[in-house]
Amino acid sequence: MKATVDKQKCTVCGVCSGACPMGAISLRENEVEVSDDCSLCGICVDTCEFGAISIPEVGHGPSEDxxxxxxxxxxxxxxxxxxxxxxxxxxxxxxxxxxxxxxxxxxxxxxxxxxxxxxxxxxxxxxxxxxxxxxxxxxxxxxxxxxxxxxxxxxxxxxxxxxxxxxxxxxxxxxxxxxxxxxxxxxxxxxxxxxxxxxxxxxxxxxxxxxxxxxxxxxxxxxxxxxxxxxxxxxxxxxxxxxxxxxxxxxxxxKARVEVLEVIAEQDQTAKLTEADVIVSGGRGLRNGENFKLIEGLAEMLNGAVGASRGAVEEGWMAPSHQVGQTGRTVAPTLYMAVGISGAVQHLVGMQGSQVIVAVNKDPSAPIFDVATYGVVADLFEFIPEFVKRLKRERQE
Ligand SMILES: Cc1cc2nc3c(=O)[nH]c(=O)nc-3n(C[C@H](O)[C@H](O)[C@H](O)COP(=O)(O)OP(=O)(O)OC[C@H]3O[C@@H](n4cnc5c(N)ncnc54)[C@H](O)[C@@H]3O)c2cc1C
Incomplete structure (x- = not known):
């Protein structure tokens, strides 16, 4: 559905085209054309002094049944x-x-x-x-x-x-x-x-x-x-x-136009974020994709999955299937570790249901600390290797 133009009334003055926030109205030689980008906002109707544009009626009240x-x-x-x-x-x-x-x-x-x-x-x-x-x-x-x-x-x-x-x-x-x-x-x-x-x-x-x-x-x-x-x-x-x-x-x-010939299971177990009990997530604080090995190593030790902020995904350090947050996965593991993640609201909505949240960030005012059960103010490049070393030592004892 889109706005309709009454050709008898339209003078092709172009005012509506300039007013349309969607850029959906264009001027042709002798007429105005409305594209499918029209959002039915009605701004063009108000701007047309010739009453040439109308919006189709949307909705007819509650269905009778x-x-x-x-x-x-x-x-x-x-x-x-x-x-x-x-x-x-x-x-x-x-x-x-x-x-x-x-x-x-x-x-x-x-x-x-x-x-x-x-x-x-x-x-x-x-x-x-x-x-x-x-x-x-x-x-x-x-x-x-x-x-x-x-x-x-x-x-x-x-x-x-x-x-x-x-x-x-x-x-x-x-x-x-x-x-x-x-x-x-x-x-x-x-x-x-x-x-x-x-x-x-x-x-x-x-x-x-x-x-x-x-x-x-x-x-x-x-x-x-x-x-x-x-x-x-x-x-x-x-x-x-x-x-x-x-x-x-x-x-x-x-009946269907598409036939599924074969289903190939995802090999990458770490992408199974929503089912994981432990998730270790990395953010832009990791500086590059290579450094994600730190996160992967820790996740493996904890038998967990690897998550990422959108910041890290946008940098190309992690595949989008690892992204946690509003436009990624919603997770609620027993343990969520956020490493080098600032804690933007779009990240928090995807993980704040986790039982225990551990945040590692060098900035004490990072918003991730507002939802963290345990906050570690430290340089992740010092903290994570030390943490892994201690875990290994404790497991050997
Ligand atoms: C519509 C919309 C949807 C979005 N959806 C999502 C989503 O689903 N998921 C998501 O995550 N984001 C999402 N975002 C993006 C979000 O707003 C943030 O931009 C993003 O989460 C930031 O990622 P980050 O925390 O990794 O990076 P940054 O904000 O850059 O934070 C990096 C953090 O690392 C810390 N740091 C740096 N170096 C070190 C170090 N050596 N040691 C310790 N800490 C360090 C810094 O102090 C900083 O806090 C969305 C945004 C929009 C507009």
Missing amino acids: LGSYSGVWVYAEWREGKVHAVSHELLSAGRILADKRGVELGAVLLGSGLNEQMAQDLISYGAEVVYMVDRPELAHFTDERYSKCIVELVKRKRPEILLAGATSMGRSFIPRVAAGLQTGLTADCTELDIAEEGHLLQTRPAFGGNIMATIICPNRRPQMATVRPKVMKPVRLEGRKGRVEKVELPSECF
Whole structure:
């Protein structure tokens, strides 16, 4: 959708073109052209003294069928036969939301060779019903098939809320689901709640992490949100009871233009940040990529993964898969060591849920010390080798 120009009224004066902050309006010989960069901000409408520009009406108030939607759903992601931890976290969060709404909590499991054990696992984290679609075409994840299946399921069962992990899989296909259902989606939420009038309150960092924005989707259903791994706490209760519904979907849902021929597992174990119990991260304070060997050595000794600030990634010292923070991974290990990292807010939002944070920085006023459990004010090139030496000595004793 974009602004439209009434050619009868337009004099091609060019005022709108100069006023457009998106640079979306250009002047042709006898007409004005609006490109797809138009953000529908409406500034051009106000500047046109001939009333030649209009903005298409967006939204028509609440859909009439809002009341026919009920229930909270969690998309249950799994890999190699194991349900991803983020699905457990979301089910536990979803349980609270479903109880507040007085509705059922469902989990959606798509794949091939699914088993009752996986469904039972989801039930023990709070699901009352597990919708299972088991088809050979779903053996490997593809955006097209997975999104078509979820869209079809939602159209049939009409849940009011649909949650998914902000994992590479969730980020890849959940926006397609939202587009297919013509509803809103809030990505990377850090908090979810129910408002008095029943809407889902979706809170996430905005404007570079400087404010927290709470977003609602009042006019469309389902209300859709993704949440990063390790943001919500999983709560498992043995003995919970639930039912499993095996769902058959039309063959149309399994058609795709892309076929996955082979899945090659990532070799670099250190990139498995989100699952690591210990993470040693390095920043620009390391001065060059070669010096990251210090971080790698320490991480190996502690049986941990290597993380990096965006500063270090931008310098090309570490691959982006190691980046911790707002535009990297969110982590919450038992131990997080930040070495030569200043502690910008965009880094902190990705690691401040860690149990113990150790910061090594030569600047005592570095903001990383505000969140550190233990702060070491030192030159990292002196401290880290000494620390490694002592660890080795203690382990030998
Ligand atoms: C939209 C947006 C998204 C962003 N997303 C992320 C993100 O996901 N993750 C992220 O990390 N950043 C992110 N950033 C960037 C962030 O704002 C910072 O620029 C970045 O985190 C800085 O990296 P740094 O701490 O390694 O570098 P610097 O800020 O340069 O800090 C280096 C630190 O090393 C210390 N130091 C230097 N030498 C030594 C030494 N010899 N011994 C000990 N300490 C030493 C210094 O005192 C300093 O505190 C984002 C920014 C924006 C605008």
